[in-house]
Amino acid sequence: MTSRKPKRNQDEWIYQEVFDAILEQRLAPGTKLAEDAMGEIFNVSRTVIRKVLQRLSHERVVEIRPNRGAVVSAPSVDEARDIFAARRLIEAGITRLACANITDESADELEELIREEDRHYHQGDRSGGIRLSGEFHMRLAEIAGNDTLKGYLKELVTRTSLIIAQYEAPGNTICTHNDHQELVDAIRAGDAETAVPLMDRHIQACEDKLNLDGGEAAPDLKAIFSRVSLERTDAA
Amino acid sequence: MTSRKPKRNQDEWIYQEVFDAILEQRLAPGTKLAEDAMGEIFNVSRTVIRKVLQRLSHERVVEIRPNRGAVVSAPSVDEARDIFAARRLIEAGITRLACANITDESADELEELIREEDRHYHQGDRSGGIRLSGEFHMRLAEIAGNDTLKGYLKELVTRTSLIIAQYEAPGNTICTHNDHQELVDAIRAGDAETAVPLMDRHIQACEDKLNLDGGEAAPDLKAIFSRVSLERTDAA
DNA sequence: GCACACATGAATGTACACAATTTTTTTCCA
């Protein structure tokens, strides 16, 4: 029952389905996205699937390897650090703009998002919590009013979700929710000099909770086994 | 004589051709890019052209209107301001990183780029000058070493070129070349506190030289005439 | 038994044909 949507905006619909699945971590990094299989799932031809995959690839959410198909991106440690650095920079700018444009009304909406996020987390709905946390940051970008920066942030939020899926240290919740509340307080007051450092530290804290020093995700298999075989060769 | 490249990397080649043509302002904003025509020009099927157009569309360099084809993007005044604001933010970050990573060798390369840029401008090669100026900023991003920010800057540089094509005030050269030299001096010294404001003012100067207050590019025709007809209706 | 070469299968890359939509031209009526 794939609920046949009207033929209009098929791509958009399929794109959203795949995008959400990745954002909510139902599709793990490295998962292969074969064109035939996806076409069968969504009842469209490979043509449409290819279009969706290319779009996701431009957003760096999936990786298309020539002649070898598409997989969900698996950011390396270096990429992860680049992404967090970019987020600190861009969210600092967004926060500054938001402080200039904030109204009581939009500040209230932000607080509503925070409450909803808490609700999901307390109900054990991790996926929903991650999504809502991202929506908080996106709403801030909307308040800032710069569409270009908003587009970049959307990409960064999604890729951050991929990074968390790969490098989350076991038994750690990632985002401290109090951060968001303090942030709104400062932004509501239009106090950029307080809000910007808060945002910077918030994202830094996110990064610090991850296990980015430990080891790579997939490629370390190769490294591990090559070392093992070397040791055995030495012993023999 | 379309110099048949090997079948490998056809997209990449065609993408570069179109991209360069837009960057060097040989394709004006608003120009229609029909699939059949482009396919004939490059001797490939529409399939390949569509792939290229979709990529350019995601980079906001062309706009794809559903069922109505692709045109070279024509940024509005609001978009233009957003893009300059984003550039100030991102290039500030890049400049700071470059100050930390600079070596004498890469600083020398930057100065070589400046000289080449000057050479082109003095020979009256405007297109080449614009391209070289963009390459200077891109090289800085490479030195900074953050691939994500580099990708964003590439987009912003191209879109800036589109903005200049639309809103350049007549008889004004856009980029002051001395700016670039002062910038390299500060970066070579690793002096971020000097370099970052220099970069910020450099981009601000670029924006200020444009005619962003005057009027929109194409749509104002519509607005003007609709107002005129209203007035005439009142008068009659 | 091991390494290299070859054959097979599955998946992606491209071209083309047809369907759906938009734009232009033609036609008809007031």
Place this chain on the structure above:
DNA sequence: TGGAAAAAAATTGTGTACATTCATGTGTGC
């Protein structure tokens, strides 16, 4: 003659067939 409706042409959207490439499995020679 002007304008609106309808027909025609042109353009984009989608499905499908075929070409090409890569990965895996098999066989042969040493």
